[in-house]
Amino acid sequence: MTLTRICSFSVALTVALAIALVVSTNPAFAITQDWQLGFQDAATPVAERLHSFHNFLLIIITGIVAFVTVLLLYVVIRFRAKANPNPSMTTHNVPLEIIWTVVPVLILIAIAIPSFKLLYYMDRTENPEMTLKVTGYQWYWGFEYPDHGDISVTSNMIKDADIDTSKGQIRLLSTDNPIVLPVETNIQVIVTAADVLHSFAMPAFGIKTDAVPGRINETWIRIKADQVGKVFYGQCSELCGQGHAFMPVEIIAVSKEDFAAWVEKQGGTMPEAKVTETSATPVTLGSTVEAPAADQPAE
Numbered sequence: 001m002t003l004t005r006i007c008s009f010s011v012a013l014t015v016a017l018a019i020a021l022v023v024s025t026n027p028a029f030a031i032t033q034d035w036q037l038g039f040q041d042a043a044t045p046v047a048e049r050l051h052s053f054h055n056f057l058l059i060i061i062t063g064i065v066a067f068v069t070v071l072l073l074y075v076v077i078r079f080r081a082k083a084n085p086n087p088s089m090t091t092h093n094v095p096l097e098i099i100w101t102v103v104p105v106l107i108l109i110a111i112a113i114p115s116f117k118l119l120y121y122m123d124r125t126e127n128p129e130m131t132l133k134v135t136g137y138q139w140y141w142g143f144e145y146p147d148h149g150d151i152s153v154t155s156n157m158i159k160d161a162d163i164d165t166s167k168g169q170i171r172l173l174s175t176d177n178p179i180v181l182p183v184e185t186n187i188q189v190i191v192t193a194a195d196v197l198h199s200f201a202m203p204a205f206g207i208k209t210d211a212v213p214g215r216i217n218e219t220w221i222r223i224k225a226d227q228v229g230k231v232f233y234g235q236c237s238e239l240c241g242q243g244h245a246f247m248p249v250e251i252i253a254v255s256k257e258d259f260a261a262w263v264e265k266q267g268g269t270m271p272e273a274k275v276t277e278t279s280a281t282p283v284t285l286g287s288t289v290e291a292p293a294a295d296q297p298a299e
């Protein structure tokens with residue numbers, strides 16, 4: 001096999017691999033599909049950016065793997081004992097050594113800059129319109145809506161025997177109390193745990209945040225407008241004991257109007273227009289968020 005052939009074969013393989021991994025399916029439900037390649041569809045801007053960062057890295061690593069493979073094959077064939085009976089005694093090549101030091105450094109810088117930008121983007125939303133408090137328990141999730149009259153919802157997995165597929169329930173993922181979130185809303189999510197470590201993960205939202213007893217971690221969600229009516233599933237992602245695999249998260253994305261109706265049904269109240277006084281709520285952690293709703297009780 002000539003070097004040109006090896007090269008073109010590697011390039012073809014690289015392109016095919018990249019296309020196969022980048023192309024994602026378009027599931028009707030926001031869950032992982034059989035034979036799916038790639039991620040679940042992105043339902044938030046964070047997930048969108050994570051996917052494009054992933055695709056960017058995929059191109060870089062595919063290029064590196066292809067380059068190293070071609071180089072190795074070339075060396076193995078060209079410099080084998082039969083083809084090259086008198087090996088060169090060269091031990092140093094200054095320009096080459098500079099290149100193979102500088103190029104990897106440049107590649108790492110090219111990765112680090114978008115990586116840090118994304119990390120800070122994912123960290124928190126500057127203008128939260130509402131807060132969702134998530135608490136991990138052994139082995140279920142508690143959700144509170146402090147801005148909506150302290151609604152509190154406990155979500156347990158539906159047991160296998162009680163799963164009703166005619167209602168669209170999914171084994172190991174459906175819960176008895178799915179939580180409801182509005183689309184097009186900056187939702188500040190604060191995550192904690194009441195017993196051991198858990199992790200609140202929702203693949204379609206691009207979030208996975210550790211739930212640590214005695215501490216509050218923060219993340220955020222803004223569900224895109226075209227996701228109305230979709231049901232999203234996530235799971236605890238920190239080994240938390242015997243029931244770890246049985247504490248799914250089920251979130252239904254609804255329009256703002258439907259969310260207000262749901263809040264009312266839960267016995268909560270929609271917050272009035274936000275006041276501009278300084279927030280006294282500890283959950284804001286010294287951020288520059290707007291003050292909480294006027295009817296939010298002091299904590």
Ligand SMILES: [Cu+2]
Nearest residue numbers: 198199236240
């Ligand atoms: Cu857990």
